[in-house]
Amino acid sequence: MPAHQLAPDISDDPADVLSAEQSHLAESRKALQAMREHAQSLSAEAAGDWVSQQVLQSLLDQRVAALADHPDTPLFFGRLDRSAPERRSSRRESERSDANEERSGRDHEHDDLPGTIYVGRRHVHDGASRALVIDWRAPVSRPFYQASPTDPMDVVRRRRFGYHGGALTAYEDEPLDQGGKLGPSKILTDEIERPRTGPMRDIVATIQPDQDEIVRAALTQTVCVQGAPGTGKTAVGLHRAAYLLFTHRERLARSGVMIVGPNRAFLSYISSVLPALGEVKVDQTTVADLLGAYNAPEEPEVAAVKGDARMAAVLERALWLHISKPEEGLVYTAGVHRFRVADYEVREIVASLRGTTRYGPGRAALAQRLAHQVLVRMEQRGDSPDDRVQDSVARSKPVKQLVDAVWPKVTPAQVLFRLLSDAEFLAKACAKSDISPGEQEMLLWRKPYRGWKSAKWSAADAALLDELGDLIERTSSIGHLVVDEAQDLSEMQLRALGRRCRNGSATVLGDLAQGTTPWSTTSWEAVLRHLGQDSGEVTELTLGFRVPREVLDYAARLLPSVAPGLAPPQSLRPGLGSLSVQPGAAVAEAVRATLSREGSIGVIVPDALVGQVSGALEGIGHAVLDPDAADQEHRLLVIPATLAKGLEYDHVIVVEPADIVAAEPRGLARLYVVLTRAVTSLTVLHDKPLPAALAM
Numbered sequence: 001m002p003a004h005q006l007a008p009d010i011s012d013d014p015a016d017v018l019s020a021e022q023s024h025l026a027e028s029r030k031a032l033q034a035m036r037e038h039a040q041s042l043s044a045e046a047a048g049d050w051v052s053q054q055v056l057q058s059l060l061d062q063r064v065a066a067l068a069d070h071p072d073t074p075l076f077f078g079r080l081d082r083s084a085p086e087r088r089s090s091r092r093e094s095e096r097s098d099a100n101e102e103r104s105g106r107d108h109e110h111d112d113l114p115g116t117i118y119v120g121r122r123h124v125h126d127g128a129s130r131a132l133v134i135d136w137r138a139p140v141s142r143p144f145y146q147a148s149p150t151d152p153m154d155v156v157r158r159r160r161f162g163y164h165g166g167a168l169t170a171y172e173d174e175p176l177d178q179g180g181k182l183g184p185s186k187i188l189t190d191e192i193e194r195p196r197t198g199p200m201r202d203i204v205a206t207i208q209p210d211q212d213e214i215v216r217a218a219l220t221q222t223v224c225v226q227g228a229p230g231t232g233k234t235a236v237g238l239h240r241a242a243y244l245l246f247t248h249r250e251r252l253a254r255s256g257v258m259i260v261g262p263n264r265a266f267l268s269y270i271s272s273v274l275p276a277l278g279e280v281k282v283d284q285t286t287v288a289d290l291l292g293a294y295n296a297p298e299e300p301e302v303a304a305v306k307g308d309a310r311m312a313a314v315l316e317r318a319l320w321l322h323i324s325k326p327e328e329g330l331v332y333t334a335g336v337h338r339f340r341v342a343d344y345e346v347r348e349i350v351a352s353l354r355g356t357t358r359y360g361p362g363r364a365a366l367a368q369r370l371a372h373q374v375l376v377r378m379e380q381r382g383d384s385p386d387d388r389v390q391d392s393v394a395r396s397k398p399v400k401q402l403v404d405a406v407w408p409k410v411t412p413a414q415v416l417f418r419l420l421s422d423a424e425f426l427a428k429a430c431a432k433s434d435i436s437p438g439e440q441e442m443l444l445w446r447k448p449y450r451g452w453k454s455a456k457w458s459a460a461d462a463a464l465l466d467e468l469g470d471l472i473e474r475t476s477s478i479g480h481l482v483v484d485e486a487q488d489l490s491e492m493q494l495r496a497l498g499r500r501c502r503n504g505s506a507t508v509l510g511d512l513a514q515g516t517t518p519w520s521t522t523s524w525e526a527v528l529r530h531l532g533q534d535s536g537e538v539t540e541l542t543l544g545f546r547v548p549r550e551v552l553d554y555a556a557r558l559l560p561s562v563a564p565g566l567a568p569p570q571s572l573r574p575g576l577g578s579l580s581v582q583p584g585a586a587v588a589e590a591v592r593a594t595l596s597r598e599g600s601i602g603v604i605v606p607d608a609l610v611g612q613v614s615g616a617l618e619g620i621g622h623a624v625l626d627p628d629a630a631d632q633e634h635r636l637l638v639i640p641a642t643l644a645k646g647l648e649y650d651h652v653i654v655v656e657p658a659d660i661v662a663a664e665p666r667g668l669a670r671l672y673v674v675l676t677r678a679v680t681s682l683t684v685l686h687d688k689p690l691p692a693a694l695a696m
């Protein structure tokens with residue numbers, strides 16, 4: 001056996017196999033420890049100056065941190081026994097289709113890899129550079145997720161490992177070279193059934209083939225995933241971010257990756273996934289944090305008009321209406337000389353700039369063009385001014401005064417304030433748009449504010465301010481954006497996110513049936529268009545991992561009213577006995593009965609009943625989920641219905657569905673979201689009649 005060849009199984013006895021695999025784990029752990037010690041021994045002092053030293057030190061620190069071994073986390077979770085090297089060359093080129101030069105040098109997936117490889121969270125090698133564990137994101141690991149008896153991808157056998165804590169306790173083999181069909185995987189089922197406590201976990205050991213396709217889509221490809229509750233959209237989005245960061249490390253280190261979620265409680269829930277995958281440098285944020293956390297109350301109909309993409313043209317016109325026709329020319333005095341630029345020349349310059357640049361740079365360009373004309377006249381007089389003179393003329397008082405009069409400096413807040421408080425100005429800005437007089441009436445503040453500084457902005461205004469901001473100065477773009485719960489975003493919010501990935505790509509995740517905002521979308525094609533990613537591909541995840549079938553079927557009774565076009569969701573798990581509907585039962589009793597079971601408990605209540613329900617649970621240790629919560633690790637949480645989106649609990653108790661429905665225009669969709677948060681059991685408590693579809 002060549003030195004780099006890992007041993008195939010030496011015995012058929014499962015106990016021997018397990019013990020050999022445990023030895024490989026121990027050896028890998030030791031090798032990781034050695035890699036870490038080596039990284040720790042490296043010194044930044046070799047770098048020339050102190051700045052380079054600090055940069056190098058920080059890189060070394062990151063490397064040491066990344067090499068930490070977390071004893072509770074499996075270092076590898078799979079193994080591939082590949083066919084003999086001479087029989088596996090044809091596929092390799094296509095496997096590497098998304099690999100690029102950035103990764104070369106870190107690639108260990110060439111033919112000198114052992115026939116048996118272990119797939120894990122990170123690459124581990126021994127002192128002789130022998131690959132003991134291969135990163136799950138490397139192309140060579142792909143068969144672990146994709147190979148099947150019909151397409152074995154040069155793999156003879158796939159082995160999955162089961163862990164208890166950090167100890168390797170079980171394995172499961174799938175022969176791939178014998179045709180037929182694979183049976184269900186117990187290790188996969190156990191992983192899905194494992195009780196939830198605390199924040200979301202990664203799914204790196206059990207990513208499914210259709211999920212893997214999305215995770216490994218090329219960086220340039222924008223993907224949009226429609227999926228029923230619990231089909232793994234969020235998980236897939238996060239793993240895709242980790243995959244792209246690995247595959248395009250340098251490019252994305254420069255341009256960045258950002259995850260946008262619905263609220264901070266959700267971000268806190270997902271916050272551990274990327275660090276567990278070794279990725280700590282990803283921005284995770286909400287639309288409100290990105291655009292401005294404004295929350296002045298607003299009628300849903302008004303918010304819907306403000307969220308409509310037709311507002312983009314109105315804002316553009318409103319901004320450019322601030323430019324006035326130059327009536328006077330420029331007179332610039334230098335010593336005893338006066339240099340004049342005639343009014344018609346100023347008009348020509350303004351006309352040539354208008355609409356060809358953003359507003360802010362246009363203003364600066366106007367000052368420079370005027371100064372340039374002054375310099376031309378100076379030269380005509382026989383002077384020879386240099387470029388510095390042009391800058392000083394551009395900054396001079398007469399030029400500034402003219403620019404301020406013709407092309408005034410404005411802020412987004414000033415423009416929007418004028419638009420929402422001045423009916424005549426609004427009508428002018430709406431000319432040539434199809435915003436109706438009735439809608440214009442809605443847009444105007446009933447009680448205008450005294451000035452733009454005292455104006456209270458709404459969430460919908462935030463996207464308008466952002467659009468104006470971009471019309472004034474260009475917003476910078478990142479490399480990749482992951483947008484979760486995207487069905488809830490308005491067209492104007494999508495435009496705001498779209499300009500942040502103008503030079504990049506996006507992963508858009510959502511479910512049309514879970515749209516609860518006044519502007520929720522009904523079409524993913526429209527979402528992609530407003531995001532500016534028209535060529536994005538819409539794909540669907542259909543198999544639910546979270547919600548037991550019995551519960552999902554119950555919730556799906558609401559689908560015909562909520563999203564008539566969608567097929568009923570499918571669940572991987574039957575979950576017999578997981579649903580219980582209890583008229584007239586007390587919440588404290590239901591909670592007590594559930595506390596005897598393992599796992600997290602979420603009591604989801606109409607927002608207006610949070611205080612009352614929390615009061616009824618006095619004496620039973622619990623916490624109320626806070627929208628800004630960084631820590632939501634309490635085993636028993638009371639959750640306002642409007643915050644439940646994206647979250648999950650082993651046991652969910654839903655209180656008074658009728659009130660959840662009545663609280664908002666898309667209340668039935670809210671109820672659908674709430675009913676689909678349970679992993680193990682759902683208990684519905686009600687005094688009032690249930691919505692008709694659930695009462696059947």
Ligand SMILES: Nc1ncnc2c1ncn2[C@@H]1O[C@H](COP(=O)(O)OP(=O)(O)OP(=O)(O)O)[C@@H](O)[C@H]1O
Nearest residue numbers: 203206207208229230231232233234235545546646
């Ligand atoms: N391949 C998988 N292996 C194991 N668990 C999985 C897998 N895919 C998804 N899950 C689990 O299923 C649950 C639901 O996943 P996730 O929250 O990503 O779904 P979602 O589609 O975003 O749901 P929702 O639309 O309700 O927000 C999570 O606990 C996740 O870890």
